[in-house]
Amino acid sequence: MLETSARLLQLLSLLQVHREWTGSALAERMDVTERTVRRDIGKLRSLGYPISASPGVAGGYQLGAGAQLPPLLLDDGEAIAVALGLATIASGPIAGIGEASVRALAKLEQVLPPRLRPRFSALKGSVSTLAAPTSLVDPDCLTAISSAVSQRRAIGFTYGNSDGVTSRRVVEPYRLVDTGRRWYLVAWDTMREDWRTFRVDRISSAPTERHKYLPRPLPTENLVDYVQQSITRSPYRYDVVVRFHAPLARIAEHIGPSLAQLQPDGPEQTILRAGWDSLDYSLMHLSMLNVDFDVLEPVELRERARQMAARLERSGREPSAHHHDR
Numbered sequence: 001m002l003e004t005s006a007r008l009l010q011l012l013s014l015l016q017v018h019r020e021w022t023g024s025a026l027a028e029r030m031d032v033t034e035r036t037v038r039r040d041i042g043k044l045r046s047l048g049y050p051i052s053a054s055p056g057v058a059g060g061y062q063l064g065a066g067a068q069l070p071p072l073l074l075d076d077g078e079a080i081a082v083a084l085g086l087a088t089i090a091s092g093p094i095a096g097i098g099e100a101s102v103r104a105l106a107k108l109e110q111v112l113p114p115r116l117r118p119r120f121s122a123l124k125g126s127v128s129t130l131a132a133p134t135s136l137v138d139p140d141c142l143t144a145i146s147s148a149v150s151q152r153r154a155i156g157f158t159y160g161n162s163d164g165v166t167s168r169r170v171v172e173p174y175r176l177v178d179t180g181r182r183w184y185l186v187a188w189d190t191m192r193e194d195w196r197t198f199r200v201d202r203i204s205s206a207p208t209e210r211h212k213y214l215p216r217p218l219p220t221e222n223l224v225d226y227v228q229q230s231i232t233r234s235p236y237r238y239d240v241v242v243r244f245h246a247p248l249a250r251i252a253e254h255i256g257p258s259l260a261q262l263q264p265d266g267p268e269q270t271i272l273r274a275g276w277d278s279l280d281y282s283l284m285h286l287s288m289l290n291v292d293f294d295v296l297e298p299v300e301l302r303e304r305a306r307q308m309a310a311r312l313e314r315s316g317r318e319p320s321a322h323h324h325d326r
Helices: 004-015 023-030 032-046 074-092 099-112 116-124 138-151 225-232 249-251 279-287 299-315 321-325
Strands: 051-053 062-063 153-160 167-176 185-189 194-199 207-210 238-244 261-264 269-276 294-298
Touching: 004 032, 004 062, 023 032, 032 051, 032 099, 074 099, 074 116, 099 138, 138 167, 138 207, 167 194, 167 225, 167 269, 185 225, 194 225, 225 261, 225 269, 238 279, 238 299, 249 261, 249 269, 269 279, 279 299, 294 299
Parallel strands: none
Antiparallel strands: 051 062, 153 167, 153 207, 167 185, 185 194, 238 269, 238 294, 261 269
16 A cells, blocks of 8 residues: 555656656656556546546646646645745735745645755745835744634733733634735734734744634624724724725725725725824824815814914915014
């Protein structure tokens, strides 16, 4: 049985690196008969590998693309390259693929042969990335959280809030969300008995696994929107809503998803929702886009805009003679 399994892996490896093999070429390479090759091809097909066969003297076997991805066979060099690439992506998030890279890295590290782990650790430690202005996260922390999410297992860690105060948290993790600049964890905080959003770069200790937990009803169906709202609106004094007289694409060039929620209001207008603690600060940022906008909420912001407009109008007048003399 062991010999047959090893032979199937060898056959699969050959099919992955060569576009098409004849039965005789495979038999010669594997030192078996063509009948054995045909039998092994049938076994691989029964396992879900889409192997096509073309008839005739010039025909052969080819591994095709299937609807589902079968187990991937990597040699030592390929495994190291994939793991290192995934670790680099995880530590410097790339919007849209960062979360998938963390899940893949968690799976790959579980099956990485012991002989390759020192080599992978050495390579990972010797590579540095000139990162964009992002909050860098240890990929080991991300993979630990990702594993806990998939296993439905609570984790404990030390967390620092925005004021730098640290506390010990025990949470039931549900989702990692990559905003392109930061990683966030959506979890049920067992000590506060409520849903919380945690910035992963503020986790200062390695997450430790705790008990298994039963899934709870989520606070919302879309946890990505939940994170965006929690980081752009919930923590702030004022919930600001404005309508820009410009298409969504133009506004999105200047305002990222970690700063505000944007949605189109027809082809030529955009609704912005964001949180601010200062009305003056919000008006300053909104005005810097050099785009006309209407203040929809709150009423206090409209009044503050009128006061600021009056002050700016007075500032634009010609200085009086009295001021010239001084």
